[in-house]
Amino acid sequence: xxxxxxxxxxxxxxxxxxxxxxxxxxxxxxxxxxxxxxxxxxxxxxxxxxxxxxxxxxxxxxxxxxxxxxxxxxxxxxxxxxxxxxxxxxxxxxxxxxxxxxx
Numbered sequence: 353x354x355x356x357x358x359x360x361x362x363x364x365x366x367x368x369x370x371x372x373x374x375x376x377x378x379x380x381x382x383x384x385x386x387x388x389x390x391x392x393x394x395x396x397x398x399x400x401x402x403x404x405x406x407x408x409x410x411x412x413x414x415x416x417x418x419x420x421x422x423x424x425x426x427x428x429x430x431x432x433x434x435x436x437x438x439x440x441x442x443x444x445x446x447x448x449x450x451x452x453x454x455x
């Protein structure tokens with residue numbers, strides 16, 4: 353199901369909803385542009401989010417862009433472990449919802 357070739361279908365998606373797709377691409381470009389937060393950090397953030405949401409397309413795209421922006425293997429590794437810690441932390445904190453009113 354996940355095949356990078358599927359991204360070629362984005363053009364068809366855009367033809368079906370051109371104004372929305374144009375707005376999406378403009379928003380994406382603005383959000384990911386170099387700014388107060390440097391592009392490398394934005395790509396590492398995007399990579400952490402992709403690891404958390406487990407989107408294979410985003411993993412592929414943002415890993416490449418992070419490396420292009422100068423991210424090292426060590427930075428990629430730390431980013432992965434930050435994402436893992438946040439995902440695990442969410443499971444731990446949400447576990448409080450399954451406990452009774454223990455005092």
